[in-house]
Amino acid sequence: MGKDKTETGRDSMKKIVVVLPTFNEKQNIVKFTAEVLSQEKQLPGYRVEVLIVDSHSPDGTLEVARELEKQNDRVHVLAVGLGLGTALVEGHKYSLNNLNPDIMAQLDADGQVGADVLLRLVKGIEEGYSLVLGSRFVPGGKNLLPPSRRFYSFASSWFVRVIMGPFNIKEVTNSARAFTPELFKKINFDRMPWKEKTFIIQPAFLHEAILAGAKYKEVPLVFKNRAEGYSKMKVFNYTYDVITYIVDARLHTWGINFPLFTLSRRLKTFIKFGIVGVIGTTVDFVFYNFFIDYFLIRPATSKGLSTEVAIISNFFLNNFWTFRHRKTNTNIWQKLGLYNLVSLGGLLIGVLIVKLLHTIYGDGAVNILGVPVAYYNLYFFATIPPVMIWNFLMNHLITWRHQKEE
Ligand SMILES: Nc1nc2c(ncn2[C@@H]2O[C@H](COP(=O)(O)OP(=O)(O)OP(=O)(O)O)[C@@H](O)[C@H]2O)c(=O)[nH]1
Ligand SMILES: [Mg+2]
Structure with a gap:
């Protein structure tokens, strides 16, 4: 299962599908896709493919992505509705149903995270973990954002760890992750607010993955400032969602199913x-x-x-x-x-x-x-x-x- 026949006739090649969510990333997508695909050289036995998931960006990212798709059979494109959660969840579901991945991965498409993190994510899966998280807060990891953003990521991660847990995960908001199809299939998406327009998907996916029995590990990641384009983070709405979600999640782990998150939105x-x-x-x-x-x-x-x-x-x-x-x-x-x-x-x-x-x-x-x-x-x-x-x-x-x- 999940094997891909290669030109050499070997069918032991494993496939990694990297989902790249894009919204107005026309200036970054070509370069970054190439960077991701080039990791294959250092991943013997693996074939790397990319799935660009665009929310009909007004800057025309989709057209650029479709052009890449035509030129390269390792590039796939999917158009979805607005929101990072929608892009990631629908992207991975599409990947699972159509691309036959052995490892499912995701990275921001703006090049803030060097594509070489993929090597460490894959290594974690090879070691037997079902969920590997790129982390700015473990040895070797770095957060090179301006101080205000650094404070925000530090505070939100700390807050999520204390209230929602588990406390031993230091990075809860970054996209760089890899997981196994077996884990993904076990995740319950009904409770997860993946259709929200903020980045709440990141802690929410983590929470549900852990409930689904994820064996997890963090690997270092360096997060740079954005080169091109602009941030899609909605600070106030995100904060509101994070606070209400993590309290909801805590009650949920205690067995109390009170729809605090949904209610707080109303x-x-x-x-x-x-x-x-x-x-x-x-x-x-x-x-x-x-x-x-x-x-x-x-x-x-x-x-x-x-x-x-x-x-x-x-x-x-x-x-x-x-x-x-x-x-x-x-x-x-x-x-x-x-x-x-x-x-x-x-x-x-x-x-x-x-x-x-x-x-x-x-x-x-x-x-x-x-x-x-x-x-x-x-x-x-x-x-x-x-x-x-x-x-x-x-x-x-x-x-x-x-x-x-x-
Ligand atoms: N498909 C899709 N992708 C999105 C959406 N919102 C954000 N993204 C992508 O998700 C990734 C993370 O968004 P960013 O705006 O870079 O968030 P950030 O990295 O926290 O903020 P910066 O540090 O300013 O870049 C980028 O690749 C975005 O293009 C969306 O609504 N739809
Ligand atoms: Mg970014």
């Missing part, structure tokens, strides 16, 4: 909405006091006016931040209209609560930790939770309702 919108809510509440509160103190307007009427000021400022924050990615069928003015209608409900709920409390308890003040607090301020705070829930649900379901493209 909650992201709600969290942003909550932050806008806090800003809006501050605006509302400041104006509420302003109307009462300076214009001597009664609490219920002041609440109505201050809420309208907050509605307008919140609309813009939600439109351009919280729900920025939602595709709606309405234009901004229609959304502003809908938002006002939804908020009118919130305003009514707020006014009624203040009116009710004012009717029952009247005017006055209480001492809270030695500070006199007017009743009307307490009435104000009582309106926050019910109004927030109402507003989020209505805006999520109506104003910024996501319309799926046909």
Whole structure:
């Protein structure tokens, strides 16, 4: 199985298929592919092939790759959707089904890692390991990124090791890896968030590979600064994904199957909405006091006016931040209209609560930790939770309702 007949007629030749994910790597792909293929000279008994997996890069990497494919039967090309995880997982699945690999490997295609790491990855597999990881953090390994990026990789790797484990793996975020087809076939991809657009695939693949029984080892790797092109790392989204994923993974290893990762992605919108809510509440509160103190307007009427000021400022924050990615069928003015209608409900709920409390308890003040607090301020705070829930649900379901493209 997995043997390849060569020109010499020997069928003992083993095949290594190296997946190279590319997104806008037109300037790097030709040189790097050649570098990977040239490793074959130092790998007696092996045939090296490359599978370039491109996400329809706007710079035309795919066309360049197809040209290489035509010229060289060791080069294969696959086009997939966006995301590093999609490229790697679909690439390896394709390799397994069509290219008959004995060793499955992957490397960044931008040349940041010298292709000679392949020699050490293969050696690890020959020694009997089923997963070999290129690592900047073992003796002989180096991280030559600028200090801020070095700190980021150091911190994230440390964090992942402590919370998700295992602690004895030092490199959790680098792509340079090799594994056996037997291991790959055992990995459970259902729980793995490989369709995410960040680089979460790296720690996630590691986690599932270990659960699938991987026998692993790290080998040194030198990581240079990028020569050409630009970084596709999305620092904030990646950090959010790493934090939520590793806690999820830890619970999972303890046997607790709580979908924290998936849930936290849904909650992201709600969290942003909550932050806008806090800003809006501050605006509302400041104006509420302003109307009462300076214009001597009664609490219920002041609440109505201050809420309208907050509605307008919140609309813009939600439109351009919280729900920025939602595709709606309405234009901004229609959304502003809908938002006002939804908020009118919130305003009514707020006014009624203040009116009710004012009717029952009247005017006055209480001492809270030695500070006199007017009743009307307490009435104000009582309106926050019910109004927030109402507003989020209505805006999520109506104003910024996501319309799926046909
Ligand atoms: N097919 C595909 N490849 C991707 C995608 N995002 C990143 N890549 C590739 O994955 C590899 C790693 O991405 P990089 O942007 O180099 O990430 P990085 O090495 O952490 O960042 P730099 O140090 O700035 O290079 C590169 O070969 C990218 O071209 C994607 O959405 N689709
Ligand atoms: Mg890179």
